[in-house]
Amino acid sequence: MSSIRWxxxxxxxxxxxxxxxxxQVVLWTVTGFYMVAVHIDYIHGDHLVHAKAPGSFEPGTLLPVERALAAAPGATEITLVAPLGRPAWKARTPEGDVLLDGRTGARLPAFTEGEIRQIAAGIYTGNPTVTSIxxxxxxxxxxxxxxPPFWQVEYEGWAKPTLYIxxxxxxxxSRRHALWRVFDFAWMLHIMDYDERSNVNNPLLRIATWSAFAMAISGAWLLFWAFPRKKKKKAK
Incomplete structure (x- = not known):
């Protein structure tokens, strides 16, 4: 039996x-470079919206919290908000978030397209031209x-900035734009989850990772083997 030629x-x-x-190693390198080269706050679209300013209302004009909770059975959380500058209680219920009039407690209807345009215009920082809503x-x-459901408001611009309300x-x-979409595509390639783009422990990624590790180890071994080794001198 011949010896193994290692x-x-x-x-x-x-x-x-x-x-x-x-x-895949090349893709890891390229996508990883993109994800660290572009600042994450820019990817998140923080530059697209104004910082949220707290509303200011006279406490005596607002419906008491207890009555607001009573108007939203099963609510686990209630928050004072101010869409379009009007006070409202946002209640988190098992069926989802509901909005109550801040002064009467009456349940408010869903926002119309015109109202969504106003809300979007009040928070968007870029070109105000809406191309699609x-x-x-x-x-x-x-x-x-x-x-869903949610409103999608797209604005004019090369990055196709989009607000979801x-x-x-x-x-x-949320907000989306071209560099976020590139990041999302790069993330998909990086973690090798081509379906949901969120599973960082999928079988394909594990196989590729261990294969790359084995490639690195074998390459290091070959590098070590390539160096000339001094032969021991024979004893006289």
Whole structure:
């Protein structure tokens, strides 16, 4: 039985591993560079909206919290908000968030398209030209983690800036733009989750990671083997 030729075996293993995971290693490098080169606050779209200013109302004109809670059975949380500058109680209920008139406690209807335009205009910092506004009942890929319905307000600009606003509370749910979409695509390639783009422990990623580790180890072994080694002098 012939002895194993380790250099040849390791070299072949290294070559096939490099062919198998080489492209993914390049993708890890490129996508990782993009994700650290562009500031995360910019990716999040913080530059697209104004900082939220707290509302100021006379306490005596507001419905007491106890009565607001009574008007929203099952509410676990209640917050004073001010969509369009009017006081309202936002109650978190098992059926979802509801909005109550801040002075009477009456349940407020969903916001109209015109009101959503006003809300969006009050928080958006860029070119005010709206190119599209629609109420979505099916979430697009960029909002897959959010539960519809929500209003989608798109603005003019190369980055296609987009605001997503709740139809029941008028609150900003999220914002999206071109660099965020590139980041999302890069993240998908980086974690190798081509479906939901959120599972960082999927089988494909684990296989590629361990294969890349084995490639690095075999390459290091070959590098060590390539260095000339001094032969021991024979004893006289």
């Amino acid at each position: 250099p040849l075996l390791v070299r072949k293993t290294h070559k096939w591993l490099a062919l198998f995971v080489g492209i 629609k109420l979505l009942t099916d979430a697009p890929q960029e909002m897959a983690s959010r539960k 709740s139809p029941t509370t008028g609150e900003l749910i």
